[in-house]
Amino acid sequence: MSSTVVTGIGELVTCDGNDGPVGDRLGLRHDAAVVVQDGLVAWVGPSADAPAADRRVDVGGRAVLPGFVDSHAHLVFAGDRGDEFAARMAGTPYDGGGIGVSVAATRAASDDELRSLVAARFAEMRAQGTTTVEVKSGYGLTVEDEVRSLRIAAEFTTETTFLGAHVVPAEHAADRAAYLDLVTGRMLAAAAPHARWVDVFCEPHSAHAFTADEARAVLVAGRDAGLGLRVHGNQLGHGPGVQLAVELGAASVDHCTYLSDDDVTALADAAGTTVATLLPGVEFSTRSPYPDAAGLLRAGVDIALATDCNPGTCYSSSMPFVVALAVREMGLTPGEAVYAATAGSAKSLRRSDIGQIRVGSRADLTVLDAPSHVHLSYRAGVPIARALDLAAPSGGPS
Numbered sequence: 001m002s003s004t005v006v007t008g009i010g011e012l013v014t015c016d017g018n019d020g021p022v023g024d025r026l027g028l029r030h031d032a033a034v035v036v037q038d039g040l041v042a043w044v045g046p047s048a049d050a051p052a053a054d055r056r057v058d059v060g061g062r063a064v065l066p067g068f069v070d071s072h073a074h075l076v077f078a079g080d081r082g083d084e085f086a087a088r089m090a091g092t093p094y095d096g097g098g099i100g101v102s103v104a105a106t107r108a109a110s111d112d113e114l115r116s117l118v119a120a121r122f123a124e125m126r127a128q129g130t131t132t133v134e135v136k137s138g139y140g141l142t143v144e145d146e147v148r149s150l151r152i153a154a155e156f157t158t159e160t161t162f163l164g165a166h167v168v169p170a171e172h173a174a175d176r177a178a179y180l181d182l183v184t185g186r187m188l189a190a191a192a193p194h195a196r197w198v199d200v201f202c203e204p205h206s207a208h209a210f211t212a213d214e215a216r217a218v219l220v221a222g223r224d225a226g227l228g229l230r231v232h233g234n235q236l237g238h239g240p241g242v243q244l245a246v247e248l249g250a251a252s253v254d255h256c257t258y259l260s261d262d263d264v265t266a267l268a269d270a271a272g273t274t275v276a277t278l279l280p281g282v283e284f285s286t287r288s289p290y291p292d293a294a295g296l297l298r299a300g301v302d303i304a305l306a307t308d309c310n311p312g313t314c315y316s317s318s319m320p321f322v323v324a325l326a327v328r329e330m331g332l333t334p335g336e337a338v339y340a341a342t343a344g345s346a347k348s349l350r351r352s353d354i355g356q357i358r359v360g361s362r363a364d365l366t367v368l369d370a371p372s373h374v375h376l377s378y379r380a381g382v383p384i385a386r387a388l389d390l391a392a393p394s395g396g397p398s
């Protein structure tokens with residue numbers, strides 16, 4: 001049982017403060033130290049009082065925060081849709097139609113190709129300070145290809161999500177009902193052992209997504225199979241996704257780009273159960289309006305931030321980029337954005353062991369080449385964040 005003391009933390013963001021305004025919940029400490037034992041936080045306190053440990057890692061006055069929790073990502077895909085992005089920047093709107101391009105490329109890839117693509121994306125995320133990632137299927141859309149996607153995802157994370165209801169694949173275009181039967185029947189039965197969650201793209205504004213009734217059938221079947229519920233909702237316009245997620249007690253409804261007053265009220269009433277996960281990289285990459293994250297906080301809504309890393313609407317794996325966008329474009333303070341990207345996202349995964357630095361939590365620590373969390377948005381685009389590697393002699397590259 002070896003222990004490590006991390007000292008010289010100029011600013012420690014614990015996300016373990018008192019209840020109340022998010023700024024208070026940041027739980028900032030200065031000149032702090034953290035003792036890690038067997039992968040868990042064993043002690044937090046002033047650097048001057050740090051107990052002895054087997055190893056010592058001095059971070060030289062840098063800021064340390066909980067590793068980012070990226071609670072929405074689609075990492076199991078092959079192929080490239082850069083041309084679709086370029087066309088969008090020239091005015092072509094996003095409607096989900098490009099998903100079929102990624103489905104074809106993913107089906108054509110070997111297991112090893114997919115595995116190495118996922119591994120590279122995980123490495124990219126960790127190098128930017130992310131320590132937990134949720135990964136969805138949804139580019140297979142046959143029983144075999146969905147199970148394969150989930151098996152590969154499970155090699156990297158316990159947060160795996162079955163998204164057979166991403167789009168109706170081309171071969172089923174003439175018979176949506178038959179595809180829904182498959183997704184809620186044989187495909188779900190084969191996928192459920194490899195998944196923690198079920199998700200659905202609920203969007204009445206696109207022929208490529210699922211209506212409220214279809215989405216309800218997918219979610220109820222997933223729940224009956226023992227899976228937790230997540231929803232892609234209100235991305236392309238005002239739609240039923242938020243109300244459906246709240247009605248069914250989903251852990252998270254993601255996107256929330258277009259919200260009515262009734263949606264905000266429903267989300268506020270559902271605080272503690274359903275988190276609104278905001279994905280500002282999508283608004284950036286699809287030229288969509290940013291939702292008012294500050295207004296949601298004022299209304300009492302639980303919010304999270306995630307990348308939605310995927311080949312269509314946001315091919316960015318960067319939580320620091322998301323934090324910077326949330327501050328610049330969605331009205332959050334730097335502290336509120338960091339909280340939403342750590343403790344908030346952990347809540348959307350119903351996890352209390354991550355997203356905070358407190359005794360007993362997982363020792364997922366991210367260090368900034370900066371004195372304060374404010375620099376994540378102040379120094380946007382500069383690679384200052386990385387997951388602290390406690391197995392490396394000095395905690396990783398300095």
Ligand SMILES: N=CN[C@@H](CCC(=O)O)C(=O)O
Nearest residue numbers: 099201232308310311312313
């Ligand atoms: N909107 C649905 N799914 C993804 C995009 C998938 C794609 O275009 O490949 C999203 O979360 O934005």
Ligand SMILES: [Zn+2]
Nearest residue numbers: 072074232308
């Ligand atoms: Zn998504």
